[in-house]
Amino acid sequence: xxxxxEVETTRRGIEPLVANKVVAQVLIYNGSLRWPVPQELxxxxxxxxxxxxxxxxxxxxxxxxSGTMIVHLGMTGHLRVDSMQTEKRKHDHxxxxxxxxxxxxxxxxxxxxxxxxxxxxxxxxxxxSALGPEPFDRQFNASYIHKLSRNxxxxxxxxxxxxxxxxxxxxxxxxxxxxxxxxxxxRPAGKVSKAAYERLIQAVTIIxxxxxxxxxxxxxxxxxxxxxxxxxxxELRVYGRAGQKCKACDTxxxxxxxxxxxxxxxxxxxx
DNA sequence: CGAGCAACCTGCATGC
DNA sequence: TGCATGCAGGTTGCTC
Numbered sequence: 001x002x003x004x005x006e007v008e009t010t011r012r013g014i015e016p017l018v019a020n021k022v023v024a025q026v027l028i029y030n031g032s033l034r035w036p037v038p039q040e041l042x043x044x045x046x047x048x049x050x051x052x053x054x055x056x057x058x059x060x061x062x063x064x065x066s067g068t069m070i071v072h073l074g075m076t077g078h079l080r081v082d083s084m085q086t087e088k089r090k091h092d093h094x095x096x097x098x099x100x101x102x103x104x105x106x107x108x109x110x111x112x113x114x115x116x117x118x119x120x121x122x123x124x125x126x127x128x129s130a131l132g133p134e135p136f137d138r139q140f141n142a143s144y145i146h147k148l149s150r151n152x153x154x155x156x157x158x159x160x161x162x163x164x165x166x167x168x169x170x171x172x173x174x175x176x177x178x179x180x181x182x183x184x185x186x187r188p189a190g191k192v193s194k195a196a197y198e199r200l201i202q203a204v205t206i207i208x209x210x211x212x213x214x215x216x217x218x219x220x221x222x223x224x225x226x227x228x229x230x231x232x233x234x235e236l237r238v239y240g241r242a243g244q245k246c247k248a249c250d251t252x253x254x255x256x257x258x259x260x261x262x263x264x265x266x267x268x269x270x271x
Numbered sequence: 272c273g274a275g276c277a278a279c280c281t282g283c284a285t286g287c
Numbered sequence: 288t289g290c291a292t293g294c295a296g297g298t299t300g301c302t303c
Contacts, residue, residue, distance in 0.1 A: 002296065002297095003296055003297090006296075032280095034279075034297090034298075034299085058297080072297085072298085073296095073297090074279095074280095074296095074297060074298080075280090075295070075296060075297055075298095076280090076281080076282090076295085076296080091281085108280095108281095109280075109281050109282065110279080110280045110281050110282085110295090110297095111279080111280055111281080112279065112280070112297060112298075113297090114298095127298095151273095152273080152274095153273080153274075154273080154274065154275090158274095161297090163297095163298080170296055170297070171295090171296060171297085172296060173296095239296095259274095259275080259276090260275085260276065260277090261297095262294080262295085
């Protein structure tokens with residue numbers, strides 16, 4: 001699934017295609033996602049207009065007049081806007097048809113994503129209320145993460161991927177950011193210096209903004225709302241490069257498992 | 272409380 | 288060709 005740059009790319013692609021459109025019909029073909037898709041969408045949404053599409057963490061927020069539809073793409077979720085005449089694809093689970101004849105379609109082979117509905121402030125929703133700061137927020141700085149990490153024994157990579165610490169840093173960009181910050185991914189989070197966290201904050205910010213500018217990374221599943229791949233793959237320095245030479249020192253890139261996730265690093269450049 | 276891990280599900284690459 | 292295995296961009300919720 002998409003990491004934050006892919007979600008943001010989706011948001012930017014989808015918003016102009018759905019903003020101000022009025023819902024004609026909602027069809028749920030398979031409501032068994034991470035949580036059951038609320039059936040009340042079928043009766044609630046028709047007649048309502050979409051305001052805009054926001055984002056908090058990897059959740060997309062579709063503002064309707066009476067509430068907010070919260071969409072998470074999980075590992076393999078995609079959104080696209082089609083003509084309603086266009087043939088449905090395998091794994092299209094939910095379809096929101098607009099009065100102009102177009103349709104917003106949610107496709108997700110693994111069904112790890114979710115579609116939620118709330119009448120209240122979406123930021124107060126139980127899935128969003130305890131999330132850490134956005135990576136581009138000033139709150140996400142070296143003092144904050146250094147302080148939060150003290151006495152934590154967990155490896156710094158899973159620590160960085162913990163949405164209570166900071167949102168939006170997934171498995172690919174966590175390896176990339178640690179490489180650029182020259183921090184070994186298995187080091188206990190509590191043993192990483194403030195200066196090193198300073199470099200990490202910089203690295204995360206730069207990598208995520210470059211990835212957003214490139215339209216996201218494509219490994220295999222992600223395509224943006226126009227169906228085109230992202231172009232960040234060629235920028236990856238360690239992810240997926242096990243056994244190949246580090247681009248800085250020719251040491252072979254290593255692959256280990258941390259928190260059940262594949263992790264790539266250079267044992268010479270990262271300490 | 273923190274740490275570690277199983278689980279959710281399908282598709283694809285690999286090896287026998 | 289078929290079948291088994293392992294892996295995949297996320298997150299929750301369980302154990303200890």
